[in-house]
Amino acid sequence: MYQRKIPIDYNCGLGIAMEVIGSKWKFCILDAVSKGIQRPKDLAQAINGITRRVLHQQVGELEMHGILGKTIYTEVPLRVEYHLTATGKTLLPLIEALNTWGLEFSPHLRAILEGGSSVKALQTEEAIM
Amino acid sequence: MYQRKIPIDYNCGLGIAMEVIGSKWKFCILDAVSKGIQRPKDLAQAINGITRRVLHQQVGELEMHGILGKTIYTEVPLRVEYHLTATGKTLLPLIEALNTWGLEFSPHLRAILEGGSSVKALQTEEAIM
DNA sequence: TCAGTCAGTGATAAATTTATCACTATGGCG
DNA sequence: CGCCATAGTGATAAATTTATCACTGACTGA
Numbered sequence: 001m002y003q004r005k006i007p008i009d010y011n012c013g014l015g016i017a018m019e020v021i022g023s024k025w026k027f028c029i030l031d032a033v034s035k036g037i038q039r040p041k042d043l044a045q046a047i048n049g050i051t052r053r054v055l056h057q058q059v060g061e062l063e064m065h066g067i068l069g070k071t072i073y074t075e076v077p078l079r080v081e082y083h084l085t086a087t088g089k090t091l092l093p094l095i096e097a098l099n100t101w102g103l104e105f106s107p108h109l110r111a112i113l114e115g116g117s118s119v120k121a122l123q124t125e126e127a128i129m
Numbered sequence: 130m131y132q133r134k135i136p137i138d139y140n141c142g143l144g145i146a147m148e149v150i151g152s153k154w155k156f157c158i159l160d161a162v163s164k165g166i167q168r169p170k171d172l173a174q175a176i177n178g179i180t181r182r183v184l185h186q187q188v189g190e191l192e193m194h195g196i197l198g199k200t201i202y203t204e205v206p207l208r209v210e211y212h213l214t215a216t217g218k219t220l221l222p223l224i225e226a227l228n229t230w231g232l233e234f235s236p237h238l239r240a241i242l243e244g245g246s247s248v249k250a251l252q253t254e255e256a257i258m
Numbered sequence: 259t260c261a262g263t264c265a266g267t268g269a270t271a272a273a274t275t276t277a278t279c280a281c282t283a284t285g286g287c288g
Numbered sequence: 289c290g291c292c293a294t295a296g297t298g299a300t301a302a303a304t305t306t307a308t309c310a311c312t313g314a315c316t317g318a
Binding site: 100 | 137138139142144145146147151153160177178193200202203223224228229230231236242256258
Binding site for chain 1: 272273274275276277278279283284285286
């Protein structure tokens with residue numbers, strides 16, 4: 001794994017949370033696992049846009065951080081399943097809340113980024129006094 | 130601002146949320162602003178480790194996304210204040226929750242990353258069946 | 259004029275995260 | 289053996305985010 005050069009601030013809860021779950025795919029992975037999708041192959045199919053390589057990287061970090069657990073069944077063909085640990089389960093409400101917020105905010109972001117001339121309500125509030 | 134090459138998925142709430150608040154400093158900035166620290170200079174002092182340049186970048190994005198509003202007082206010396214918009218305020222509970230979670234998780238992360246030989250409870254659960 | 263405060267910008271480098279592509283390894287099965 | 293499916297790794301490039309450093313600009317007051 002990548003060896004950090006800038007140290008983590010263990011006193012900033014937000015920083016810690018970001019370190020553990022703040023990446024492009026981790027939320028999605030946890031969400032999928034919580035819904036019963038447990039095998040790498042299925043995860044890769046279920047999560048739109050992720051590649052096997054990246055999935056492994058992210059899952060590996062989640063496992064290392066104690067958010068996901070891994071079970072290897074020595075069947076043929078090989079079967080591997082990931083599951084949320086107790087710690088991992090404490091994240092679910094946060095994920096759900098963030099997802100909900102994001103979906104609500106989505107149209108605004110789209111309007112802002114795509115030069116929405118229609119939606120102006122939430123646009124930059126800038127005032128000169 | 131940086132021009133994305135990989136497009137955003139507007140259907141993934143988590144992705145949207147990450148786009149808007151998922152960065153090293155944004156949470157901290159919002160937290161500070163919500164506590165009444167509103168001027169750039171004060172924010173730069175209050176947030177440990179951030180530089181003026183980066184602060185401006187991040188604040189600018191938050192403003193563009195409609196999370197922060199900006200008021201310019203044409204006094205001397207110039208005074209600028211940022212404040213949470215209505216949308217921004219909807220983020221506060223999430224920030225609080227993430228911060229709390231992070232602080233609770235902090236010791237585990239530290240133990241894991243710093244080769245903790247003492248704390249083993251939450252370590253990788255890997256089983257072979 | 260010169261230093262001092264405050265807010266901000268431009269160019270660029272460094273750090274970090276994600277993505278690509280080509281591989282290895284195990285075992286079943288025709 | 290050759291080919292399938294599964295899970296995984298190594299090397300490296302590309303994308304993205306953060307950091308550095310030197311600036312501009314407006315204004316005050318000595």
